Amino acid sequence: MTMRMYVPNLLARAGIVSALTLATVAGTTLAPGGTTGADAAAVSAKALRIAASKEGSPYQYGAIGPRRFDCSGLMLYSFRRAGKALPRTATGQYRRTRHVPAGSRRTGDLVFFHAGKGIYHVGIYAGSSQVWHAPKPGTVVRLEKIWSRSVSYGRVG
Structure with missing residues (x-):
């Protein structure tokens, strides 16, 4: 024993x-x-499913759902529906998450895209180097391969 x-x-x-x-x-x-790690993982998994369920929803700057989204609005909506509050902007969301190295990323972690010292985009990690996100005007919520090396990962706790 x-x-x-x-x-x-x-x-x-x-x-x-x-x-x-x-x-x-x-x-x-x-x-x-x-919350335990298992509780946080369950919330992130639910948020991932919610984001994926919005596939095809049009991008609209400043929109937080339920029919139109911008990138941070999709994260806000998905995590709120999963039971966790997030700030409105990608930068606010970055500041609110626990940063994890790429080698420790898990599905449901947020993916932050950087330009210089600023964050210009956020999505939710879906595994296999893919992210659910609301890309830009004229597009829709979709699953896409991560296109940049200038990313960091944040875990919602």
Whole structure:
């Protein structure tokens, strides 16, 4: 039996364990109202499905849905429907996310496109180097291969 398993079993037999104590000893502490990694992953997966469901919706600058979107509006709409609030702009969304290296990206992470020091576009990572996004005027929400190396990834938590 590992120490991780032994300590909670010992405490449980002693009758002095609360759910918080067990979670802390096991290595995961939740603050009231906090979310686990699994909860955040579930929200991101749902947001990804919602964004994909908007395939074919026309781009409109400043639009946040439900029928028309700009890039950050699609992210705002998708995550709001999945239960998580995001700021309105791509830059605000970048600031609100936990930045992760490309090698650690997961489906449902946000993909931020950079020019110089600024962010000019955002989409949601769909896997296989593809992103769901609302590209630009005259286009529609679509799945597309990531076209730039000037990207970073943010995880909504």
